[in-house]
Amino acid sequence: MNNGKPSCRFVLLADVHYVVPPHPRLQWPQLVEELPDQPRVTELIDTMLPMALEQIYADLQPDFIVYAGDQVNLGWDEEGLVNQHGFRKLLAEFSSDDVPVHFVFGNHDRPRERYVEFYGQTIYSFTCNGCHFVVLDSGLMEPQEGEQQQEDQEILAAGVKELKNTLDKADGAPAAVFVHFYIYPPDLDGYSYRAAAEAMKIIESHDRPVPVLSGHYHGGRVDIANGQPYFTARSFIESPFCFYLHELSEDRLQIHEYVLDLNSGRWAGYRMCAFDLNSDSA
Template identity: 30%
Template sequence: MESTVPNDALSATFQLSMKRRSFIKLAGLGGVVYASGLSGWAANASPVDDFFFVQLSDSHWGFEGAPNPDARGTLPKAVAAVNGLEKMPDFIVFTGDLTHTTDDPQERRKRMTEFKAVVADLKVKPVYFMPGEHDAGLDRGAAYQEFFGKTHYTFDHKGVHFIVLDNVSDPGASIGDEQLAWLAADLEKQTADAQIVVFTHRPLFDLYPQWDWATRDGAKALALLMPYKNVTVFYGHIHQENHHMTEHIAHHSAKSLIFPLPAPGSQPKRTPIAWDSAQPYRGLGFREVATVRKTMEYQITELPVQKS
């Protein structure tokens, strides 16, 4: 069963396809695999270049109450599920909102301390972090940096260049001129066909600005990325899957570990979807992202939160 995104706006060498491959059983629940075809991988890349990582997002540690009666349980369950994977990922990345917002600086640091203690049980290293607006919006990332370090940075892994962008420390939801200049300088070091993955918290495109599902100067970042043939963006913030193309740049959002949110503009307010006791943890989960260089594709596997 296959559905292909319309190719009208895409170059002849680039397509995004989504394939329902199989269901992965975790505590009786299913996760779906999607694959997005990316051109430009080295044709002679060896299988050893293949790798996968795990993306988790929006754990909102410190949140209590409806709609999640297991608010302090879903993150530990996700950690246990990752540790129980048959094959360990090369690394793990959290795409923001590690903790839930609070006006109390002392409570903010307490939540970050507790979050770090929970994720310390992850068997895989390294683990990469980035802030969400709940972590950094009230103090421009001051507490976050005490616990997790820089809010934007790069790293390289097996021929792929990873860029972590901060579009949350500015309370106006902007990346900012200074960071955009940093991004431009970093990209100048890359070749036109470099393999580039960008992690952000908010979407870089205007998904639904009325609900804060946008980055005010995201278009400037995309303009800097556009000359590069092989760019993929993974983000969080919207608490659901969403797949979008900006010309040849693919954007994939991740589910949350605390509660799902409604589809963009599907209802008047951005209120969380109610807990369904008949289907607990519905809409919550994390994902595997497999970089398959030999076949020139990414395989995105959505995994649910376990019941226990």
């Protein structure tokens, strides 16, 4: 909290797409020689992610870190099990017990049952320094059929309920939503949360703006729709290899984009955008 007012700083990484087997960690500038040939750095992730985390923990010292979905390149079959173990092992080695880590379920992280064992529930809420956060489960890219369709509907209904409850609890305090897919735009097949229209109604009926923070679309995008900010992070796995520092307070959400600087081997941050969250000006 800042002077007793709710505020927090958190780092968001989206679409890490971790894969095994573990590859040896490269030293700078050996890494930079490999990068130009790599549209996605799956073979370099064992170097890139620890490098980023060391900088995040040492320099940014966030209140928490959130992985916005697709933590692994694929979560299913035997290969997926090994990927999930590998990712958790890497985080255990390069994380700090003092900084909580939260996870969002991405379509590459399926199956859900296995995900729950590794990360916990896919729909939940938490608070940090008086700010309220809700995490939603956007499921798979395609609508499901048969029994899966029933589960899909239940997951969407549970998400909408959690969103409503969290915003009710937040009252006038800052609140934000984490979800892998877009809530806005609400109608892009394979990209939009299938309960997006309902979620937008709940968000828009809240008495102050509620930022929605997403991943999935690796190119990233920023929208303001009906006074509400919608932010999609660029992926960590593809050039320019971004992560984000968010500063949330009663008055605003300020987002700094950190881009890998190929000359120094460090991520350079700049103020990318800021959203006014005062209800009067929304």
